[in-house]
Amino acid sequence: MTTATPPHRIPYRANLWALRSLGVRQVLAPSAVGSLKAEHGPGAIVVPDQLVDRTSGRVQTYYDAGGAVHVSFADPYCPTGRAVAVSAARSGGWDIVDGGTLVVIEGPRFSTRAESQWFARNGWTIVGMTGFPEAVLARELALCYTSLSLVTDHDAGVEAGEGVTHEEVLRFFATNVTKMRSLVADAVEALPQERTCACGSALDGIKLPFDLP
Template sequence: MGNRMMIGVIGGSGLYGMDGLRDAEWRSVDTPWGAPSDSILTGALDGTPVAFLPRHGRGHVHSPSSVPYRANIDALKRLGVTDVISVSACGSFREEMAPGDFVMVDQFIDRTRGRATSFFGAGCVAHVSVANPTCARLSAACAEAARATGTRMHDGGTYLAMEGPQFSTLAESRLYREVWGCDVIGMTAMPEAKLAREAELCYACVAMITDYDSWHPDHGEVDVTAIITTLTENAARGCKMIAGLPARLEPDRPPCPCGCDRALEHALLTAPGARDADLVARLDAVAGRVLDPPST
């Protein structure tokens, strides 16, 4: 049997709200990992519950390094979200992935540092697989919804997650593109995707291309002022894509064919009697299903 679907949207740069939600309400959510980036806008699209969280906060107050990633994922899970769509502004390493295009990311290379990357740790150890870090079912629905808006969508791409807040040097840009074979670059998908997997949430990452990073000989270095127009247009089309998702996802959601909703099934290594009670208490939302299974 499945469960009731609730769509969670994490909006990146340029996407700080969502129009068209019925019964829209900004809600404060407390988590054991601190406050999320902002209050969360809840409502419904075509009868489907939706929760929208601006990753950087309204007014763009969080840098990529200061985003409270664990609190954000916990808050969405705590509200009942089952499927998370990350919408992010990104640079492109590919000529054919032009500004204004969307890329359905399916792989990541994590070059971030100093960010908390897991809900688990000493006292409650768990290892989840992120070999395939995005949900194929949710990604396919996003791609179809984006194409229906007239957006040029690329299926599949490797996202290089850098720490920031500075953009790449020319040497780094060339390395990521020519040697490592990356397709897009951003600053926020990691550890977000890893945490979503630990929380047993389906996760899809839509990269909205704003620029060519610094490798392109005809475009030069990244200039924030030059990408604002593209950023705004991308955000508007991203909202239209999200509006088309309820029609493409089943409201009575069957189990995920990718196993995202069962990622913790065999991941816990710490014996029940050896688990740290304080950490287990903090994991009530993200891992309660396996830490405190229902009695039979």
């Protein structure tokens, strides 16, 4: 029996707000994902540069009252954070994929074969259940956000077999969690003290309905 919070029930808004309140300005987000490409197998680290939202019902803004706030989200991940993460993963000997598209599904179920094949035909790289709305909430708080996606399996439509199982994902992630923690620590240490990316100015010129912490 697991006590883990299912991905569609994670308090994303509260988590990101708490980080900003504590003075955090750069976020590295490790997660487990399925690969939509045969060449990217279990053990690969993907540092995506794009995402597609296929969730439903998740609150994805802080600004749902008091006036419209529109933030730029064309490039959802911090370029500086991505470069640091890719360098740290290469130095750590990971099979690294620099760039790609993460499609985030609602969960908690896994994809059908037809859904998985559709994702792959669209050219998307990996599929997961977290990472959104985290990324856009981070942008709304002018935080840097970088995804570190550990491939634990090939998704159901990629290869023949019984499909993805809960036990398979947990078992693979558990065997790699220590190495993953080392990667996160190395990337955190390499992040610059001063931000020069555009993430910190995401709210410049926008009138907010309330003050940020």
